[in-house]
Amino acid sequence: MPAWSFPASTTPARPARSRAADRTWARMSITAWIGPPVRALFPRYFQTKRLPPRHEPNGHKHPMKTKIVNLLMLGLLVTFHAADAAADNVRAWAKAPVVPNKVKDACEPVRYAGQRLDPASYLGRRVDINFRAGLLKTFDVGAYLDSYGKNPKWPTGEYLGKIMQGLSRMYLYSGDRAVLARLERIVAEWRRLQDDTGWLGTTARFKSWDIWEHKYVLLGLVDYYALTGDEKALSAARKIGDLYCATIGPGLGDINQSGHWALGSASILEPMTYLYRYTGDPKYLRFCEYIVGSFESPTGPKLISTLTTGSKRVCDIEDTFAMRAAREVNFKGNGQVRNRSKGYEMLSCLIGLLRMYQLTGKPEYLEVAVNAWQDIANKRLYLAGSSGVDECFKDDHCLPAEASDGPAEGCVTAHWIFLSRVLFEVTGQPRYIETLENALYNYLLASQRPQDCFQSYNTGMNGAKTFQKHDVRGAVGKAPCCLTSVMREIARTPEAVWTRFAGGGLGVLLYTAGSMEETIQTRSGPLAVRLEMATDFPQSGNVTLRVRPQKPAHFRLALRVLAWAKHFTAEVAGQKHAGTPGQFLNLEREWKDGDAVTITMDLNERLAPGGASYPGHFALLRGPQVLTLVAGKGGEGKLAAARVKANVLPQLSTAANFLPSGWIGGQAYASTALAGADGCALIPFGDSSQAGVSKECRTWIRLEPGSGGSVPEAPSELKATALAGNRVQLSWKGARRNADGWRIERKRTDVGLWFHVKTTAPEVTSCVDDYVNVVTPGKTYTYRVAAFNAGGLSDYSNEATVTTPDVAVPTAPTNLKVTAISPTHLKLTWTDTSDTEDGFKLECKAGPAAEWKPVQGRTAANWTTFTDYGLEAGQTYAYRVRAFNTAGESEWSNEASISTLQSK
Ligand SMILES: [Zn+2]
Structure with missing residues (x-):
């Protein structure tokens, strides 16, 4: 008996599933699809009698009270099963918001x-x-x-x-x-x-x-x-x-x-x-x-x-x-x-x-x-x-x-x-x-x-x-x-996984085996619909969708056409419909109980180039899954040696027996596009969180030399000039031919490591390094640039070095004032007298005999206010403030003090 079986499509009314049948179903599905190693890992989990949701023809949002009354009445009749039924029946949100949205969900x-x-x-x-x-x-x-x-x-x-x-x-x-x-x-x-x-x-x-x-x-x-x-x-x-x-x-x-x-x-x-x-x-x-x-x-x-x-x-x-x-x-x-x-x-x-x-x-x-x-x-x-x-x-x-x-x-x-x-x-x-x-x-x-x-x-x-x-x-x-x-x-x-459109109808968003029941609006009034999806996606791209309206009715069933799929067709009643990638394929027709939609899509096994951060590297994808290379027995230490051939169709075949016992999930592949990966296999990146194969994985795999086109020419004449505001102007010369863009790297000389900090388009041969104001005054930075394409990174340009100008220690803020706002917080204001500060530091003294202590909280350049929270009622607080930057700290401002308000 197949684990997922549909009642005959000629059944006039919606079929009721008995609890016993549900139990049988649950046992069957676990036995059929989950191997002994997984059960051994989760003994308690698999002992749990998890039942599929109950059939609830009239759907959703019963008022809580009605449910409780129903339950009490039910309890009189079938005392033993009442608690069980409660668990099933009260499963809806009890309260809806009292304020409606102006823009409703689509x-x-x-x-x-x-x-x-x-x-x-x-x-x-x-x-x-x-x-x-x-x-x-x-x-x-x-x-x-x-x-x-x-x-x-x-x-x-x-x-x-x-x-x-x-x-x-x-x-x-x-x-x-x-x-x-x-x-x-x-x-x-x-x-x-x-x-x-x-x-x-x-x-x-x-x-x-x-x-x-x-x-x-x-x-x-x-x-x-x-x-x-x-x-x-x-x-x-x-x-x-x-x-x-x-x-x-x-x-x-x-x-x-x-x-x-x-x-x-x-x-x-x-x-x-x-x-x-x-x-x-x-x-x-x-x-x-x-x-x-x-x-x-x-x-x-x-x-x-x-x-x-x-x-x-x-x-x-x-x-x-x-x-x-x-x-x-x-x-x-x-x-x-x-x-x-x-x-x-x-x-x-x-x-x-x-x-x-x-x-x-x-x-x-x-x-x-x-x-x-x-x-x-x-x-x-x-x-x-x-x-x-x-x-x-x-x-x-x-x-x-x-x-x-x-x-x-x-x-x-x-x-x-x-x-x-x-x-x-x-x-x-x-x-x-x-x-x-x-x-x-x-x-x-x-x-x-x-x-x-x-x-x-x-x-x-x-x-x-x-x-x-x-x-x-x-x-x-x-x-x-x-x-x-x-x-x-x-x-x-x-x-x-599924969606209900405000304008009526149902949508399938993700493809996964399961079912749903929902009441939707149709031209002839509310209608309970059950959808059942049978598929082993993402292992294959074959999906059977069974549509089970309470009674025959006209409504929209929209299938999301996966953007990565090259071919996507849905067949209903002998008619084939082709989908457009990234769009909904709308099937609008009269549906009757048991209608089947047969969906076929290819998983488009493909390579993705590594872009500016991984030029000369590729990753493999299959359907929605990014694949990653892991080493099994005999493959230890081989990951770094693996190469990908970009000129070959990356056909995948199942790597039988690669996965160790206890592994959750069953996908492991070899690929025609891989070289030097003996003892290794591609697995879904989403599965790579498991131990049992090597802990390391490698998603960006280096290109096999000669299989992916030629690398671009190196740029030259890189110049770096310090600008005001701790920024650096960069310009270089280079041939655009064959380049996907330029990769700019920076090294802080005292740290010594190169970092990829910017990427520009092929036509852009100058830029300003202002990202996060990385350039601290008085520090020396070295830059280099290279062109990249999918084939790899060119040689680097010359290196250009720049030392950013020192800044002066900021001048002290003046005119500090403090105002009481509530029993627990005070507001401070001051005059900023400096153009070079990075922020302000505040200190506070609670009561006349106390010590100055730093105020928790953060400030930024040009701030002239600050709120201090979490104070005690009726207590006197004194404050002082000073500006700081990388060159140092200013003198303190004047002191200002006040008492917080008394609590009411
Ligand atoms: Zn986090």
Whole structure:
């Protein structure tokens, strides 16, 4: 019996599946598709009786009370099965927002409770593992709750909030009551910990990570309210919102000066839009409008103007943390600022702006997000679908991908997917699902080790990965940010498989075995439809879609045509329809129960050139999967010797018996385009997070000499001149013929390593090195340039050296004044007397006998205000300020003091 069988298509009514049949089905599918080694790895997982979602003909959004009454009545009849039924029936969001969006979603995900991803399919397996081994096991809710307040180094609420959003969706998906119990526990503990002012943080108030952390606490609380309708959770969320409204805003504290980086604090926008939509309280909308305005305030990151009227490059958005003093202090020693253009924080703000677009209808907010997406997709996206180095966006086409480069933070990958998904839901354009698919299959899955759901923080496309659990009690390991971002995002995969169009009809976005049930609008009224997808994609490109409307009806079924597929056809009732890559193939017809759509696509096994960062290297792709080379037995040490032949069609054949026992996934290939790779095989990059073959992988493989065209000629006459503002003008001469562009490298002479800092187009033979103001005064830098194409890098030009001019120590600020704003915060203003400062340092003295202590928080050049938060009521504070730059610090300003207001 096939594991997936369809009832006869002539069945007039929708077939009811019995629970017993479901159990049989679950057992059958596990037995049929998952081998003994995997079962041995996850004994507990496979003992769990996981049932597919129940058939719910009338679909979704029953009011909670009705359900409870129904359950009670049912309980009288069938006492024994009532609890079981409860788990299945209450699986819908209990609360919808009370404020409608001005711009409605063009597409909405289908409800979780009606969905089932086959646990033996490629995506379904990883979703289930992420749920059982990750959300329920590796992430220890108790440990994070225990650490609350005791381990202020970690903003614990961030991790719990993200995990709550993953758990709530997996509850809807699975109906597992243990998941709900976990959520209840977090909310109960948070309500106990929240103080009278509404504060529920672990770090210093309004300094450090405080606002950022509350962002996730708010997300978790509002999400829980939407799931359960528990008014106490909403009330706890309101208290946080009220505290922020009373502390930050016009005439109050400046969000950009609230301790953490401006983009980090301002990303509270997203949950505040939800708080407004679920409460209808206009003060939360006013707060959101203040946050949006703060992006362009004198202290703000200029997020909107840079991405609409400015350069439209995300790497030009400078966060306030980017003090020049910090610029030489990053851990790579390459002179680049670590915390300029932070990816995770910026993507979070863009998601908040999209929510504001939907609330207000202001098109410029959509434009900001679309332009950012476009810039990342075109100029700074790794082949495997993520972005950023050292957590930050880099210059155009600079995509170093060695593990030691620190590429693709897990949080950036997850939020890039999140942004893509929201853009799709808002616009309905399939191109956003293309970037989502690429990131999901490749970087997202590659960053989580499926054996235990430990997380890699930065993930190299070449080299070894390091996986960590993060023990919050012992503070062992780092980056629980990535652990929780990635777990949440994998849990949301079902939102991207199918879609419901606002204008009616259903869409298939990702191809994976499973089913969904949803009620859609048709010309003849609401209609329950079940779709069943049978496929072994991405192993093959053959998909059978079974359409099962409750009764025959006319509606649109849209299939996303994968942008990389050369051939895509869908056959319905003997008629073939060809798809256009990157578009929807719309099948609009009268559907009746059991209609089958047979989809055939080629996986287009192909080579991708390495661009400016890997000229003379290629990667292999198959369908949505980037492949990476790993060494098995006998292949140790061979990865570096492997070569790719660019003049050969890269036909793949299965490398039988390559994968060791315990391996999760079954794909391993040899290729006609590979040479010198004995003992090695290509596997999906998304599977490369497993041990069992060599820990190293190699995605960018060197070209076999003579197989890929000739390298361009070397450029010459490179000149470098120091400009004002610590920038360097570069120009060179070279033949454009045969060149894809120019690669500029810089070395700080005392560090000695060359870094790829810029790439220009073939026609551009001059540029300014101003990226992140890398050039520190009084330092000597050496430049060189080379042409590149897919065949490789030319010889280098001459080297040109420049020493940047020294700057003077700044003059002292004057006229320092301090004003009391509230019992807990004060505002400082001063006059900036220098043109050369990088920022200001403030000191504070609490009470007359106290010592001067540095004020926490950050400043930037030309700032003349600062808000100090988290003070005591009725206490006298004295302040002084001085300017600094790389040459030194100015004298102190005058001292100014005042008392905070008494508490009411
Ligand atoms: Zn992270």
